[in-house]
Amino acid sequence: MEALTDNALMLKVKDNDLDKLGLLFERYKRPLFGFFYGMNKDAELSEDLVQNVFLRILKYRYLFRGEGDFRTWMYHIARNVNHDHFRKDKLKAKDSLENWQERLGTDENRSTEYQKDEELQLLSMAMDRLPEDKREVLLLSKFQDKKYKEIGEILGCSEGAVKVKVFRALQDLKAVYRELEKHM
Amino acid sequence: MNTERIQELIAKYNAAQADPVELKLIEKLIEEGLIDLGELHELQALDERLDRMTLPAPSMQLNDTFYHMLAQEKKSAAGFSWKAFFAWPDFAPRLAFASVTLLLGLAAGFLLRAPGQQKDEQIGRLGEEVRDLKEMMMLSLLEKESATDRLKAVSLTEDMDQASHKVTSALLQTLNHDDNVNVRLAALEALKPYVKDSKVREELIRSISKQDSPLVQLSLAEVMAQLQVKSSVKELEKILKNENTPVDVKKKIRESIQVII
Known part of the structure; x- marks a missing residue:
């Protein structure tokens, strides 16, 4: 039996067949967690944000029309969840430096845990040093399988503009990566 | 370019x-x-290297919190609302079920009604049989020696809605020939509902001269007066001419004749 498409599942959720959200959760919990973790390097926070995304999907399920791609809609929500969290977090700016140091520490520990390849470890560190908007566009590109048109829908710009953003981000990543390589 | x-x-x-x-x-x-x-x-x-870069997986805690949240949401969504009740995807099967149940009910009613008609017929037949039985009983009771039994027989006709010719002629027979005055009076009383029948009326007129009991004579005279049967005058006058008729009776009969004329 062919698996139901994301859109078909989400339309069922919209019709109050809430169990189908479980299937969507199983499909996307990892990529979503990856997206958030790539953004903030905080596993606990990322889990909270994934939970928030699904909470919003449930709350606003009546808004899903099924015309666009579910994944695009979901990452749109994910992006809003991330922004909302850090807008609130700006109030705690004082703590942020400590958090950052903490995060860097845990980042390295985690890196050794899951990143055997030294090259990839370096790349991960380079990603962390990129400005947030550039990191975001690269992560979206990764998790949206380079579908620039859909990423454009998430970011609210044209496909061409997304390509330019990806180009610039990759340029910056390359530069940071080379810088890190020098110090290794 | x-x-x-x-x-x-x-x-x-x-x-x-x-x-x-x-x-x-x-x-x-x-x-x-x-x-x-x-x-x-x-x-x-x-x-491409970025794509190969793996990111850590979420812990089981995420599953727990998500499924807990889903269960909570399902519970609150399960609450009754009229809007949800009439929402077409849910309402259509409900409506279909209700319609099928209604049709089944009607069909069952129709099927159960048919034997009901048979029942009515059976009851009708039973009623006829009971009437026949009553008639038979009445006729046999009329032949009994005991005046009480014969009175019972006469009173049985009161229960009958429509007495047969057999019954009225038996009653007339009793009126003319029974030894007991009370039985004759009861028979006359029982015949009253059938005086519209011309045969019964004629027999009643003929019966006047046959009666020797002043009580029965008086009763008959009253019935005639009530019915305004002019042809009965001759028969009544015969009683007046009879010397054995008591004076009081003659007086009453004269009054009745006055009423009839």
């Missing part, structure tokens, strides 16, 4: 020799879709 110039730019970029002005140009060409990101080899390789 021609293709050659574009290819030249790409080659320059891949050789890491593009200057800032050229980089701006490349950006513009990427935006217009004239250069594909895949053509920029170094960036392409970096992008």
Whole structure:
């Protein structure tokens, strides 16, 4: 039996067949967690944000029309969840430096845990040093399988503009990566 | 811009020799879709490595919190609402079920009604049988020696809605020939509902002269007066002429004759 498409599942959720959200959760919990973790390097926070995304999907399920791609809609929500969290977090700016140091520490520990390849470890560190908007566009590109048109829908710009953003981000990543390589 | 110039730019970029002005140009060409990101080899390789970069998986805690949240939401969504009740996807099967149940009910009612008619027929037949039985009983009781039994027989006719010819002639027979005055009076009383029948009326007139009991004579005279039966006058006058008739009775009969005339 062919698996139901994301859109078909989400339309069922919209019709109050809430169990189908479980299937969507199983499909996307990892990529979503990856997206958030790539953004903030905080596993606990990322889990909270994934939970928030699904909470919003449930709350606003009546808004899903099924015309666009579910994944695009979901990452749109994910992006809003991330922004909302850090807008609130700006109030705690004082703590942020400590958090950052903490995060860097845990980042390295985690890196050794899951990143055997030294090259990839370096790349991960380079990603962390990129400005947030550039990191975001690269992560979206990764998790949206380079579908620039859909990423454009998430970011609210044209496909061409997304390509330019990806180009610039990759340029910056390359530069940071080379810088890190020098110090290794 | 021609293709050659574009290819030249790409080659320059891949050789890491593009200057800032050229980089701006490349950006513009990427935006217009004239250069594909895949053509920029170094960036392409970096992008591919980025795709290979694995990120940690969430813990089981995420599953717990998510499914708990889902269960909570399901519980609150399960609450009754009229809007949800009439929502077509749910309402259609409900409506279908109700319609089928109604049709089944009607069909069952129709099927159960048919034997009901048979029952009515059976009851009708039973009623007839009971009437026949009563008639038979009445006729046999009329032949009994005991005056009480014969009175009972006469009173049985009161229960009958429509007495048969057999019953009325039996009653007339009793009126004319029974030894007991009370039984004769009861028979006359029982015959009253049937006086509209001309045969019964004629027999009643004929019966006047046959009666020797003053009580029965008086009763008959009253019935005649009530019915205004003019043909009965002759018969009544016969009683007046009879010497054995008591004076009081004669007086009453004269009054009745006055009423009839």
